[in-house]
Amino acid sequence: MENLVYIALFAPFAGSLFAxxxxxxxxxxxxxxxxxxxxxxxxxxxxxxxxxxxxxxxVIHVRMMDWIAVGDFNVGFGFVVDxxxxxxxxxxxxxxxxxxxxxxxxxxxxxxxxxxxxxxxxFVFSMMILVMSDNFLGLFIGWEGVGVCSWLLVGFWYHKxxxxxxxxxxxxxxxAANEAFIMxxxxxxxxxxxxxxxxxxxxxxxxxxVFAQLPYLSETVLAGAAIALFIGAMGKSAxxxxxxxxxxxxxxxxxxxxxxxxxxxxxxxxxxxxxxxPLYAMPEVSGVSMFIASLGTFVAFYAAxxxxxxxxxxxxxxxxxxxxxxxxxxxxxxxAYWIALFHLAAHAFFKALxxxxxxxVMHAMNDELDLFKMGNLKKEMRAxxxxxxxxxxxxxxxxxxxxxxxxxxxxxTAFNEQTYILWFMLVVTAGMTAFYSFRxxxxxxxGEDRHTPLGFHPHEMYTFxxxxxxxxxxxxxxxxxxxxxxxxxxxxxGESVQYEMSxxxxxxxxxxxxxxxxxxxxxxxxxxxxxxxxxxKAWKRDEAKEQGFFxxxxxxxxxxxxxxxxxxxKPYSMISEKFWTGVDxxxxxxxxxxxxKFFYTTGDKTRSMQTGNLSNYLNWMAVGGVILLAVxxxxxxxx
Amino acid sequence: MIGLSHYLIVSAIIFSxxxxxxxxxxxxxxxxxxTEIMLNAVNIAFAAxxxxxxxxxxxxxxFFIIAIAASEVAVGLGILIVLYKKHGSLDLxxxxxxxx
Numbered sequence: 184m185e186n187l188v189y190i191a192l193f194a195p196f197a198g199s200l201f202a203x204x205x206x207x208x209x210x211x212x213x214x215x216x217x218x219x220x221x222x223x224x225x226x227x228x229x230x231x232x233x234x235x236x237x238x239x240x241x242v243i244h245v246r247m248m249d250w251i252a253v254g255d256f257n258v259g260f261g262f263v264v265d266x267x268x269x270x271x272x273x274x275x276x277x278x279x280x281x282x283x284x285x286x287x288x289x290x291x292x293x294x295x296x297x298x299x300x301x302x303x304x305x306f307v308f309s310m311m312i313l314v315m316s317d318n319f320l321g322l323f324i325g326w327e328g329v330g331v332c333s334w335l336l337v338g339f340w341y342h343k344x345x346x347x348x349x350x351x352x353x354x355x356x357x358x359a360a361n362e363a364f365i366m367x368x369x370x371x372x373x374x375x376x377x378x379x380x381x382x383x384x385x386x387x388x389x390x391x392x393v394f395a396q397l398p399y400l401s402e403t404v405l406a407g408a409a410i411a412l413f414i415g416a417m418g419k420s421a422x423x424x425x426x427x428x429x430x431x432x433x434x435x436x437x438x439x440x441x442x443x444x445x446x447x448x449x450x451x452x453x454x455x456x457x458x459x460x461p462l463y464a465m466p467e468v469s470g471v472s473m474f475i476a477s478l479g480t481f482v483a484f485y486a487a488x489x490x491x492x493x494x495x496x497x498x499x500x501x502x503x504x505x506x507x508x509x510x511x512x513x514x515x516x517x518x519a520y521w522i523a524l525f526h527l528a529a530h531a532f533f534k535a536l537x538x539x540x541x542x543x544v545m546h547a548m549n550d551e552l553d554l555f556k557m558g559n560l561k562k563e564m565r566a567x568x569x570x571x572x573x574x575x576x577x578x579x580x581x582x583x584x585x586x587x588x589x590x591x592x593x594x595x596t597a598f599n600e601q602t603y604i605l606w607f608m609l610v611v612t613a614g615m616t617a618f619y620s621f622r623x624x625x626x627x628x629x630g631e632d633r634h635t636p637l638g639f640h641p642h643e644m645y646t647f648x649x650x651x652x653x654x655x656x657x658x659x660x661x662x663x664x665x666x667x668x669x670x671x672x673x674x675x676x677g678e679s680v681q682y683e684m685s686x687x688x689x690x691x692x693x694x695x696x697x698x699x700x701x702x703x704x705x706x707x708x709x710x711x712x713x714x715x716x717x718x719x720k721a722w723k724r725d726e727a728k729e730q731g732f733f734x735x736x737x738x739x740x741x742x743x744x745x746x747x748x749x750x751x752x753k754p755y756s757m758i759s760e761k762f763w764t765g766v767d768x769x770x771x772x773x774x775x776x777x778x779x780k781f782f783y784t785t786g787d788k789t790r791s792m793q794t795g796n797l798s799n800y801l802n803w804m805a806v807g808g809v810i811l812l813a814v815x816x817x818x819x820x821x822x
Numbered sequence: 823m824i825g826l827s828h829y830l831i832v833s834a835i836i837f838s839x840x841x842x843x844x845x846x847x848x849x850x851x852x853x854x855x856x857t858e859i860m861l862n863a864v865n866i867a868f869a870a871x872x873x874x875x876x877x878x879x880x881x882x883x884x885f886f887i888i889a890i891a892a893s894e895v896a897v898g899l900g901i902l903i904v905l906y907k908k909h910g911s912l913d914l915x916x917x918x919x920x921x922x
Binding site: 794795796797798801802805 | 841844845847848853914915917918919
């Protein structure tokens, strides 16, 4: 079993190293194939571990080696395979396998094909460290690792030129990559502080040891640690106010968006909260947990509202990711950790499917993402239409697809906790989700053909890429059916993840579910009426409406990016400019320059001593001797 | 009565004469003479102080200096002869070739 742990962890690393050997070479198909096979091996190992855990219920701890041992401080490279981490491992490796195979087709024409696979596998390796580590420091290393890989992959097309913000809100891939990295850096400081607080007060970084000591800690310490760790989670999972990077990160290649910015990395924040569930379940930090739930609900609503008017296909999916992450945090904040984790897994499958479908459209339309330039694509791209429609149904949350079960459980949780405001907002958001996801499907695949007049000739994706997407479609369908089995499975982890609905809620659950389904169906029908019809009733662009206040507010993302630019970026660059010209150039540089200048001029002036005449040298030597004598005499007198 | 101070004064005078020779002379041979004078001035001081303290170490040191001075002159004269053969002159002003 121990070997399986190492295989699951290091197979992606081997793939990354292998691909990096050919990093500078021309495109080699086998590089992508080998990397995909190694990820698949990692998936098999994870699946075997999951099966073993399910059968025997035996949690595996391995300690690979000592890492830092200084005085009392001792951290090892230790890994744990328990019910939480094995869920993440299976989801991550499965989605990664599909995305790797898909990327062989998607990145076909890219000259940096090999480099792409080296980064993508390195990302999977970092993610595995993140989820498998048995201590906070290992988690942090993985956390930073996925951050770096995200930076590399978002900025993969770094050679694209900057554009003005009015033309392209994310300016350029390298700009978007830097934005994502810097925002995460800010949040990571919070996370580091949280880790320090825990270590300072418990003397350990291992999860089990830290959690065992929680009951003996004071309220301030617990609240401080919970808040600080959640700040880290907010950055990685793009929660308000650190959310702007996620939509801009869509500049990266679409497989990257599917894997990193939908299925895995952005869920790391949720994973952190679920992993630390004994901490967040403490009664002393109930305020923090309530804040998490409220913020999650707010983000769910907020992101969904921005998706309503967006024209960019990938940005809509990014907003929906943001919104679904909000749902997960809402569940985790309300104490239903296992429901959050379940929604994470279900979301990973259908969202990756949706993104890969978006990738097909982008591939077919020569990287054009504007929905207004598409329309009736289903006649050219039947398989993609089916996949995206299916994933959208799952996202909208209609039974029997995965999204229904997990999202409905979250909405039910909000009802059960008697936080009716959260419940109401989540229900409204579910309706909005259904509307914007079907608006996107109808605008791109139905309605009038708007792309042919513009000179686009779409073609379907490679067959093998379409086949590779199939497992995701199956999982988007069936995952929800295993919800009660998963509940039994995860309950072994301990009391703090166990969450049951009250009798009252249970009684009303069917009506609540029906209400949500009704709202979702109504939203889809409205989207159909508005966008999918042809002929006289076909959708037409309404320029006047686009000038309306709310439309502009949503279109400009509530002016939050503008606010950041005006009140953070610009003042910061102004201060930097002042420091550069005032302090750096005039003080620091001037000091160094003057020291150099002093030696230079001294040398230049005293050079004339060297006449080449021995007699002159002897005279100088005598002068030196006299000076030394004088110094000796003076010091003898005064000392 | 001739005391230690007389010897030291003589030594200092001879040393100064040697030093002035080193500083003012342009001929390499003369420079050698001047350094020999300085060395011997030091020898006088050594011998006198040695006698004054009733300690033979100083006189022994003077002998060492005489021996080393002799060998130094032997080597130095050899170099001077080679230099003279090469340049036809021993004047330092003519020999200056490494101006910085």
